[in-house]
Amino acid sequence: MGIDLHFTKGQGTGNDFVLFTDADGEIDLTPTQIASLCDRHFGIGADGLIRAVKSTMIAEGARSLDEDAAAEWFMDYHNADGSPAEMCGNGIRVYAKYLLENGLAELEQGDTLVIGTRSGVVDVQRNLTGFQADLGRWRLDGGEPLVRAKNLQVARPGLGINVGNPHVVVALADEAELETADLTFIPHVEPEPVEGANVEFVVPLEPLVRNGVGHIRMRVHERGSGETLSCGTGAVAAALAIRYWAGAGAPNQWRVEVPGGAVGVRMYATEDGEHVALSGPAELVFQGDVTLD
Known part of the structure; x- marks a missing residue:
């Protein structure tokens, strides 16, 4: 039946x-x-x-x-x-x-x-x-796994971030490079995460910070789904990675542009540690x- x-x-x-x-x-x-x-x-x-x-x-x-x-x-x-x-x-x-x-x-x-x-x-x-x-x-898994993607000429270091599911975030040079990556092919991460990972490719927008809000653009290959127009936890991981790389003074509020639109990410302190929120x-x-x- x-x-x-x-x-x-x-x-x-x-x-x-x-x-x-x-x-x-x-x-x-x-x-x-x-x-x-x-x-x-x-x-x-x-x-x-x-x-x-x-x-x-x-x-x-x-x-x-x-x-x-x-x-x-x-x-x-x-x-x-x-x-x-x-x-x-x-x-x-x-x-x-x-x-x-x-x-x-x-x-x-x-x-x-x-x-x-x-x-x-x-x-x-x-x-x-x-x-x-x-x-x-959230958790910083850290490391510098090497990530290779089709049409990107050299492997790039990634940053492991876990927001309830695993991510590897890769910074690219500019938006042209972001558009070049062919994410119909699964990016190769070395060493390979035991449970796999979503892989985000991200570039900061210019200027990076406007009115206290960080602005970045992202594409993603989701584990088990391929390239998608958006990934909420991926947007969170990307914002956390850019803030980590930017260092002291980086904002705790971010706007993340994805092919399907834009979402908001906010980091804030709680009694049990820093939390991260996603809105959209x-x-x-x-x-x-x-x-x-």
Whole structure:
């Protein structure tokens, strides 16, 4: 028998997702089924798939509830190739929009929606651009892995940054070089990260800082999805890397331009260390029904 699935297509700065509700955790899609849904030629087409499931109904959700009992909903996210992923910065904003629009959660101005993910609990609030997600503490993995990308003549050093999922950020000389990189091919990172990594290529804009806000431009190759129009956690990693390289005096607020638009990144101190927040739009594009073998 086939699986009848009612889905919603959503996007945040061009990073697009297939979303569906499975509150009781009864629909267990295979990686092949997920990949077929995300296929842009033979399926719906998306950078990833998000299942809305109650935290009590998924094993990873128990850890979220231990962290915060308010994390009623879990974002069960998979990349376009069907592989599970820890977090998705654009995806969590779209997921919040999906929960609200479908009456699964409520979020008044100034309140917080608590969502469980594989990288921990994420707090989401409304703001002027759409939603802001507190991605929590970040970690500098450091090192100088060498990154090779097609059409870039020499390998470049990268910087490892973890914001709940792994990233390697590479600074390029100028925007022309950024456009030259062919990210239809997977960048080669040496040494290769054990769990893979998203790879961001970034250039500072001129001037770098305007009115206390840093401005950068980025392209990304996402682990398990290929080049995407945007990557929320990648934008956060890129801003953190540029701030790290810029040194003392660099701002804690950034605007990151991606092919699909722009997102905001903010770093701020908390009692348990520095947190980083991502803000930007979220849109639900259309709904439909599909039957899977």
